[in-house]
Amino acid sequence: MCQHALVLAPTDSDDESVVGEECHIVSGAAGGPRFDPNFPxxxxxxxxxxxxxxxxxxxxxxxxxxAFTASILRDIKVKHEVWVHETLENKPREAPKVAPVKRTRFKSEIPAQLPMVTSGKALLDLALGCFGQYPYFGDDLTDEEMDLVGGFIEAVQDWGDVLDGSEVVEIMRAGKAIDAMIVDLAEHGFLVFAAVERQRLEGGVGPSQMICLLHLSVARGSDRSVVVKEDGNEMNRG
Ligand SMILES: [Zn+2]
Structure with a gap:
């Protein structure tokens, strides 16, 4: 990142000195930096x-x-490897063969229907550890409803990100807060539906791995069929 030398030259009587430190892109410790329970x-x-x-x-x-997510660190690593190769060989060189990062969806994993979720705990159980969200909401919302529905979807996303690896008591508190939001949504005529889809993430410098994405739909109670299309763009058909 700063290109400071991390291995200092040997002296006449000593070996070289490694002054750099090993940094894990994905920590192996629950609660550690960028910890991901799905990482092998x-x-x-x-x-x-x-x-x-x-x-x-x-x-x-x-x-x-x-700011320094796992994917950003992997990108930094690849760019540095390219820089090292070019510098050492003192001539332009192609980037090392790093496959582009790609996500693969599996038909069998795409939820055809999203079950209704009525408790904050149940929703957090799904959201924790997810890499991202497919949020669904109607396009006919009033300004007030947009605040309510949008605020809820953002809150679930934020909690899913922040709470991963947190203390049990914090997760319980968040569950209660989400409970209250689900009740508030119900009072405004909205129901919450959610399911997790597993996808394969491969490419880059890391090993391929399975990741989870949360399908989260907030639909009017009158909206009976909540359908997810394969491209993930279509949501509630009422
Ligand atoms: Zn540095």
């Missing part, structure tokens, strides 16, 4: 999951995990 444990200490960083940048990326 065997890959935590693998080459693809490690960066050699100076002490300052190691501290920064482990403190600021919102």
């Amino acid at each position: 444990k065997d890959d935590v200490d693998s080459f693809g999951n490690l960066l050699l960083l100076c002490r300052i940048h190691h501290k920064q990326v482990d403190d600021q995990t919102v």
Whole structure:
């Protein structure tokens, strides 16, 4: 990141000195930086999951995990590898063969219907550990309804991101807060539906892995059929 030398030259009488630190892109410890319960444990200490960083940048990326996500760190790693190759060989070189990151969806994993969710705990159980969301909501919402529905969808997303690996008591509190929002939505005539879809993430420098995405729909109670199309764009058909 700063291109400070992380291995200092040997002296006449000493070996070289490694002053860089090993940084895990995805921490193996629950609650650790960028921890992901779906990341294979065997890959935590693998080459693809490690960066050699100076002490300052190691501290920064482990403190600021919102800015320094796993995918951003993998990108930094690839760019640095290209820079090293070009510098060492003193001639332009093609980027190492890193497959582009791609997500594969499986028909069998795409929820045809989203079950209704009536408790915050049930919703958090689905949302925790998810990489992202497919949010669905009607296009006929009033301004007040947009605030209500949009605020709810954002809150679930935020909690899903923040709470992953958190203390049980914090998750319980968030569950209660979501309960209250579900009740509020119901009072305004809205029901909540959700399901998780597993997808395969591959490419980049990391190993391929299964990730979860949350389908979250807030639909009017009168909207009986909540259907998810394969492209993930279509939502509630009333
Ligand atoms: Zn640095």
